[in-house]
Amino acid sequence: MANVLYDSLFGIHHQKTSPFLHLPDGGSVSYQAFLEQAAQLAHVMSGFGLKPGDRVAMQVEKSAQALALYAACVQAGLVFLPLNTGYTVAELQYFISNSGAGLVVCDGANQDALQAMVADLGAQLATLNADGSGSLMDLAAQQPVQFETVARGADDLAAFLYTSGTTGRSKGAMLTQANLLSNAQTLAQHWRFTDKDVLLHALPIFHSHGLFVACNVSLIAGAQMIFLPRLDVDQLITRMPQATCLMGVPTFYTRLLADPRFDRDLTAHMRLFISGSAPLLADTHTAFEARTGHRILERYGMTETNMNTSNPYDGERRAGTVGFALPGVDAIVTDPDTGVELQQGEIGMVEVRGPNVFKGYWQMPEKTAAELRSNGFFITGDLGRIDEDGYLHIVGRNKDLIISGGYNIYPKEVESLLDDQPGVLETAVIGVPHPDLGEAALGLIVPAEGQTPDLEALMQAANVQLARYKLPRKLCVIDMLPRNTMGKVQKNLLRDQYADSFNS
Numbered sequence: 001m002a003n004v005l006y007d008s009l010f011g012i013h014h015q016k017t018s019p020f021l022h023l024p025d026g027g028s029v030s031y032q033a034f035l036e037q038a039a040q041l042a043h044v045m046s047g048f049g050l051k052p053g054d055r056v057a058m059q060v061e062k063s064a065q066a067l068a069l070y071a072a073c074v075q076a077g078l079v080f081l082p083l084n085t086g087y088t089v090a091e092l093q094y095f096i097s098n099s100g101a102g103l104v105v106c107d108g109a110n111q112d113a114l115q116a117m118v119a120d121l122g123a124q125l126a127t128l129n130a131d132g133s134g135s136l137m138d139l140a141a142q143q144p145v146q147f148e149t150v151a152r153g154a155d156d157l158a159a160f161l162y163t164s165g166t167t168g169r170s171k172g173a174m175l176t177q178a179n180l181l182s183n184a185q186t187l188a189q190h191w192r193f194t195d196k197d198v199l200l201h202a203l204p205i206f207h208s209h210g211l212f213v214a215c216n217v218s219l220i221a222g223a224q225m226i227f228l229p230r231l232d233v234d235q236l237i238t239r240m241p242q243a244t245c246l247m248g249v250p251t252f253y254t255r256l257l258a259d260p261r262f263d264r265d266l267t268a269h270m271r272l273f274i275s276g277s278a279p280l281l282a283d284t285h286t287a288f289e290a291r292t293g294h295r296i297l298e299r300y301g302m303t304e305t306n307m308n309t310s311n312p313y314d315g316e317r318r319a320g321t322v323g324f325a326l327p328g329v330d331a332i333v334t335d336p337d338t339g340v341e342l343q344q345g346e347i348g349m350v351e352v353r354g355p356n357v358f359k360g361y362w363q364m365p366e367k368t369a370a371e372l373r374s375n376g377f378f379i380t381g382d383l384g385r386i387d388e389d390g391y392l393h394i395v396g397r398n399k400d401l402i403i404s405g406g407y408n409i410y411p412k413e414v415e416s417l418l419d420d421q422p423g424v425l426e427t428a429v430i431g432v433p434h435p436d437l438g439e440a441a442l443g444l445i446v447p448a449e450g451q452t453p454d455l456e457a458l459m460q461a462a463n464v465q466l467a468r469y470k471l472p473r474k475l476c477v478i479d480m481l482p483r484n485t486m487g488k489v490q491k492n493l494l495r496d497q498y499a500d501s502f503n504s
């Protein structure tokens, strides 16, 4: 048995001395140097006693070394578990404990805060800092630069990505070698990636978009990446002349459009702009074309499924749609109550099936069974319709989810915390339009009778437990929450009422 994911993404580049990553300081890392470092890291992890199938959790800033840790996990047959750098200790504790991670790699600045908790959970801790220093790399430097790749089958796990839900705790989506590989192959072909491409990479690498879509597609094509730590419009504009492609969430495109330097001349040589993770407004699509002459290619995916649909490369990229099912993927629209497939044009639940669809949620068979049908279709929770030309339109969500700048915020998680604070009777957290983030969280607080909750204290309490991106951007005190006859909070009414909260 081989390790087809390793061989296809990394192994093919072993002898390549050409650049793979271009770094913010102007330096670069060749494919060969990158893979040698990955091999050293694979040795370090074997030295820690990790065995194929064990989980490696990583909460670090984006760097070439962090990406090499991903390659090392694939090579050593370990399950890679990247975590948002914004997560608090309380959030991390859950992910480490639930996944049973054997090794946690964190930034040196967080070592003291995490050490005891990680040890209590029976895991080992190593550090990796944004500049590539830390105990992990110190150990790696002493290791051989070749590592015998561990054999893995198509159905073996390659990664866990945690995704929250409308109820209960976060779920570890189990992604197999075949899930990642099939999507990388399909996307690279569909979007015509080659070794002539240079991808401008400014997304985080702890989500599917920045890691699997952007990096795997570049790797499989043998392309180069300009690897920037975060979205910084100045940097994007400065580096764009060396790039051929950009992938981003819609906020990337609205911020670029807000800069007058971003124009037709700057982008004339670019081959492709891709958007996803959140709806791209048709207005942004149109404004982008008017400014640059390029039509953004929008695609649609999920943590559990990688990418499902894409607008065409050659055909019409239709604004406000996410295109067609990718080759090998089925996308259908069903009645949310009965699961029966609907007629073209009708709005219903989007369901997807294909080699990209995950294996299930880690140690949560009931949640897996509730969302993944026995016939292989995954119930996305997105509402959509397929138009007369076959383009899929995502028209809403059948799940209580806010997508803010491409990050998911599950209102229930925030509401439960706010509900427990002094002076609060109940709360509703809703997503309302935001000019920069697409959607932002607004917290509506109903005080307990005769009390005046301290809004600042509420935010502080939430801040201790939750990553900052989940915190409502604004809190408003209101008298009561509107409810329907079943007693359910009518968030649609609240969303309408507060629609202008961030636009005025």
Ligand code: MCA
Pocket (backbone or CB within 6 Å): 086, 202, 203, 204, 207, 208, 209, 210, 230, 231, 249, 251, 252, 276, 277, 278, 300, 301, 302, 303, 306, 404, 405, 406, 407, 437, 467, 468, 469, 470
């Ligand atoms: C940062 N903050 C946010 C967000 N990002 N708040 C709400 N929503 C956000 N998206 C908060 C920080 O906690 C901080 O709070 C303050 O904003 C400034 O942080 P900074 O890092 O400077 O923010 P930024 O540079 O403005 O970042 C905005 C961003 C970034 C560029 C849109 O969030 C981003 O790169 N998003 C991409 C997310 C992504 O990759 N999603 C893919 C998911 P404070 O000031 O209080 O400390 S994968 C997926 O969805 C599927 C598979 C798919 O289809 O792709």
Ligand code: AMP
Pocket (backbone or CB within 6 Å): 163, 275, 276, 277, 278, 279, 280, 298, 299, 300, 301, 302, 303, 304, 322, 380, 381, 382, 394, 397, 403, 408
């Ligand atoms: P995540 O759980 O982070 O993987 O987020 C997946 C969700 O992002 C999907 O279920 C959709 O609701 C949303 N999403 C991703 N891409 C798009 C898109 N192009 N248009 C609209 N929604 C999208």
